[in-house]
Amino acid sequence: MQIIVINSQKGGSGKTMLCKHLAVEAERSGDGPVFVIDTDPQGTLTAWHSKREAETPARVDLPFNGMEKGLELIRTHGAAYCIIDTASGRLDIASELFKLADLVIFPVQPSEDDLTAAPVTVQNLKACGVPFVFVLTRVKPNTLITAQAAAILSKHGQVAETLIADRTGYKSPYAKGQTSTEAEPKGAAAQEIAGLWRNIKSCLHENMQESEALKKHG
Template identity: 55%
Template sequence: MRTIVINSQKGGSGKTTLCAHLAVEAERAGDGPVFLIDTDPQGTLSTWHEHRAAELPQRAEVPLANLAQGIEALRARKATYCFIDTAPTRTDENADVFRLADLVLVPIRPSPSDLWAAAATVGLLKQANIPFLFVLTQAKSNASITAQAAAALSHHGPIAETFISDRVHYAAAMTDGRTALELAPKGPAAIETATLWKHIKACLHANMEKTSTAGKKRHG
């Protein structure tokens, strides 16, 4: 099982929307079973899931203090992916969550304040040597600030080639427990989410190979 944590130090980055959409896309792509865990006290992901008519992805009710044991329980249930939504500002607790991740996704809106806020998260991740990937969210098509943000982020870590655009469907679908992919399965939101998910899987695979190679060198 691969554990993917979504975190941003700044509210409004779209982390919960990203978490829900990627989990649904993973199931849609045949990569399940997929489970969701909500560690944010606001419980937005949990509320979305409660409004959801579809059974998948599943959600596991796991207290933050027992997160490691909860992840192991999901692994025993043959889960393929676990997506964990986090609170934006609980730095110490999030540091513990990061250590359980195979990959941390850091959603960033293309704005100066969001870029500045990313520094704290990136510092924690680099200090603990945890793989991470920036994801530009709510991006304006063909806007110079989007390209500028991508260029700035690339100096601090890897950035997903696919951006999540500023589309009404993303927020509208969440109100009744759905996703933009389900509102319009062949629409632009569905296409960019599917492409992003493929990129994330490629990153996970590359990280696994890197870890395996490093292990062989240590024991060679």
């Protein structure tokens, strides 16, 4: 099982949106079973999941102080991926989750405020030694700020090739707790999320290869 934590200390970056869409996409593309965990006290992911009629992805409640044991239990149940949604402004809790992660997804909006806030989380991620990837979210296509943001972030770490556009569909409440990609499987959002999931799997694969190489030479 591979553990993905989605975190940004800046609110409104799209953490929960990415969590639910990537979890659904992983199941849709045959990469499940996928479990999701909501560690945000606001419970937005939990509220969405409670409306779903689809059985996948599964959601599990784990107390923070029992997270590590709980993840091991999920692993024994044959989970392929566990995706953890997090709160903004709780870097102490996020740091503990980083230590459990195989990869951290760091969503960033291409704005001055988001770019100014990013280095605090980056420093923490590097201190924890966890692999991470930036995902640009709520992007306005073909704008200078998007290109500038990608260039600035690339100095700190890897930036996902797929950009997530500012689409109403990502925010819309669909019937039966569907994601926009389920409601419109041939739409632009579905193509974006599918592309991003491929990017994420590629990052995880590269990290595994690097880890195995280090073990051989260690």
